[in-house]
Amino acid sequence: MEKERRRIIIDFEVLSKAGFWMCAMKDYKTQKEHIIINNREELLRVYNKNKESVWIGYNIRGYDQWILKAIIADIDPCIVSQKLIEQKISGWKIDRRLHQIPLYIFEISDTYRSLKELELFMGEDIRESSVSFELDRYPTNEEIKELSSYCIHDVRMTYKVFEQVYYKYEAQLGLIKYFNLDESMFNKTEAQLSAYILGAKKPNYERDDVKDFKIVESINLSKYNHIKQWYENYNNRDFKNYLRTNVYNIETDFGWGGLHSARKKYMGEDFIVNSDVSSFYPSIMIEYNLMSRNVKDPSKYKEIRDTRFKFKKENNPIEKSLKLVLNSAYGACMDVNNELYDPKQGISICVNGQLLLLDLIEKVELEFGDRAQFIQGNTDGVMFKFNSKEDVDIYLEICKQWSIRTKMELEHDFIKKIIQKDVNNYVYIKENGSVKSKGAYVKKISMIDNDLPIVNKAIKENLINNIDVETTINNANKLIDFQKCVKITGKYSHAVYGKQKINLKVLRVFASLNSSDNAIMKIKADQKVEKISNTPDRVFIDNTNILDKEVPKMLDKSWYISLAKDRIDSFIEDKYTLFDYFDLMN
Structure with a gap:
């Protein structure tokens, strides 16, 4: 029987101006985790032990593989990271020595969504590290501790995403075996x-x-x-x-x-x-x-x-x-x-x-x-x-x-x-x-595509089983079912909540009954303020892990009920004109 290749989930964090890098990894089968901090010898030891393994990541094709190869080739990973991110140079153009490092990789990014956006859908903690990636000095022990927590969190999230798309891995592996291809073909799209x-x-x-x-x-x-x-x-x-x-x-x-x-x-x-x-x-x-x-x-x-x-x-x-x-x-x-x-x-x-x-x-x-x-x-x-x-x-x-x-x-x-x-x-x-x-309103919800799940469920229950929207929504008590997932695109510099500036690119908001709560807004480069579409006029924000949280008293379920009804109306032909309505009233 052919031995199954080891699968290693990997993620790098690089602070180019600080001369600092970190690598977190997780074994898919044993689920053992390991963090390496600015230690080339340790990374070489792990790499040499796992030359036949498959390295899996979110955007590993565009970023992480080149950082890994740079460290192995004794090329400064901070310079490589700068060229990849700031100068937007493709990894294969940076240094021909990088091509000499054998590496089996598997990409799980869909190119449309960031890992952080998928973490948002999954109900996970989406807060960013407070340590700036523009840091121009070596980080303190506390900062390294925070970066380590952030990096291993991303690896764990990548692991969860990989579980959802594992069928793609199996299909690609099946092609290589069926056509008896060289296993370097694993790196191809x-x-x-x-x-x-x-x-x-x-x-x-x-x-x-x-x-x-x-x-x-x-x-x-x-x-x-x-x-x-x-x-x-x-x-x-x-x-x-x-x-x-x-x-x-x-x-x-x-x-x-x-x-x-x-x-x-x-x-x-x-x-x-x-x-x-x-x-x-x-x-x-x-x-x-x-x-x-x-x-x-x-x-x-x-x-x-x-x-x-x-x-x-x-x-x-x-x-x-x-x-x-x-x-x-x-x-x-x-x-x-x-x-x-x-x-x-x-x-x-x-x-x-x-x-x-x-x-x-x-x-x-x-x-x-x-x-x-x-x-x-x-x-x-x-x-x-x-x-x-x-x-x-x-x-x-x-x-x-x-x-x-x-x-x-x-x-x-x-x-x-x-x-x-x-x-x-x-x-x-x-x-x-x-x-x-x-369609957006009635599609099959999944762990990695999970915006307004309770509204989706209420619409389908109504259209298929004739169950009142109120019944479905009022009987739900899991907070994640009510999440509205918000993304701040590149057209906007940041989000604003009242007087609070929010630099996160993805947010999780909920309709609020609290009269002191604000709408979530976004700011253009010209400082023009716009309300984020399809969000309530009053929201509360929860970007922490909400998987086990129940709905609080301040959640405004009526907003979700109204939205579900509006979307149902878009499916159903209007049976009455305004004049018909007045006739019925009389």
């Missing part, structure tokens, strides 16, 4: 790994043919042929234009991304079918020869797709690893830094994807007309409501013929009820009782 597996190599010249994409011949449009013609007109191929037109009674935009079309504030029950194309973009790439032209043997991509389908039916976990390659390939076509970069193919996939779905929508409309409703169309699927089981059967036959002609496979969900705000926000209940939801 998913997209880089996909390009390598597919044998992609960018040409040494620039292609200038992005506008020369073709419409695939299997698309057969009549009523909506003008949309296809719009794409065929080279004057529209500046990638700034878009076409807004009516499709089956829904205003729909056609541009250079996925299809987005939906009825606003829609509710429907019975004989509803949602049809998604299986592996839509990968299937387009395979069936219409739209794989990146940088791949010498496109058949390898098809082989991976077919093997993944086989493994999925067999419940073989490697299917999740193969899915990484399939799903990364399209995005990589549009990434100038990836070996798969081929924007002509990428645009062609998007355009043909929209037209293929339009083809299916048209066939349904021509068959049913007013006897069916087009509910929504998205990047890889469509949804319709019919009047009877017989009509559903006719629809499924249309889908079958469409699939044969287009070489796309459809998967169908049979829906009992749907409540839809728009294409990006909806909840539906399948006939088997399971629930699917999408």
Whole structure:
């Protein structure tokens, strides 16, 4: 049996002007922790003992690996840190000696959120160290103690995040094993790994043919042929234009991304079918020869797709690893830094994807007309409501013929009820009782995506089970359920709470009944003051660990009730005009 690699969670703190560095680490399996303070010999000892281990971090690819390599190579880590942060020089450009240090790393940052923001969602302590990173002298013992506490806290939080995204680690490890790759490939991103597996190599010249994409011949449009013609007109191929037109009674935009079309504030029950194309973009790439032209043997991509389908039916976990390659390939076509970069193919996939779905929508409309409703169309699927089981059967036959002609496979969900705000926000209940939801208001809450969880729960309980918002919110007593997570973006210098200046970039606020409490505000560089959106007029702040805290008496639950009701109203069509209201009053 192959020995499992040790996984070490790591984080560095560097005070460049003070000539000080610190490293905290935690063994994933044993959970043992270790802190090294300005001691190169100790770090070398740990590194030499763990050359075959995988070092895991949040932004380890962009920062921590270069600090670790600098110390090992006997290069001043404070200078390297300065170049990384202040001069924004990529680590691989700083010193070629850094490339000679072998290191297996795994990045868990999603690039969109900081670790501190995830700590905010998790209900953890998000207070920053009081020790300035601009400190220009060696820190005191008390300051080192505080920095140590701060650094090991970040390691513990990184450990918790890693637990949440461990499936990504397993999938990447599975790819390396399945394709028998050199284990140095572990350091690659998913997209880089996909390009390598597919044998992609960018040409040494620039292609200038992005506008020369073709419409695939299997698309057969009549009523909506003008949309296809719009794409065929080279004057529209500046990638700034878009076409807004009516499709089956829904205003729909056609541009250079996925299809987005939906009825606003829609509710429907019975004989509803949602049809998604299986592996839509990968299937387009395979069936219409739209794989990146940088791949010498496109058949390898098809082989991976077919093997993944086989493994999925067999419940073989490697299917999740193969899915990484399939799903990364399209995005990589549009990434100038990836070996798969081929924007002509990428645009062609998007355009043909929209037209293929339009083809299916048209066939349904021509068959049913007013006897069916087009509910929504998205990047890889469509949804319709019919009047009877017989009509559903006719629809499924249309889908079958469409699939044969287009070489796309459809998967169908049979829906009992749907409540839809728009294409990006909806909840539906399948006939088997399971629930699917999408959108900021009703998405599935997780430990690392946990803003206003009680409002999310109250909305779904109301829409799905018809439970009063008041019942759900008034019965909740965990403080974390009521957290409003606030982020101060780079457009603003800091936050203000009354006369108090707050330099934290993320905050946790709660609606307050206390009349002396203030709103949370943010300050622009020009000193303009703005109220932070979607926050109460009076708040209290708690940036400490709140995991075991219960709601205090000063929590204003009525604010959460009002917000939940407002958001529910955005899903439900107005039934009465103002005049109807006065008639009812009389």
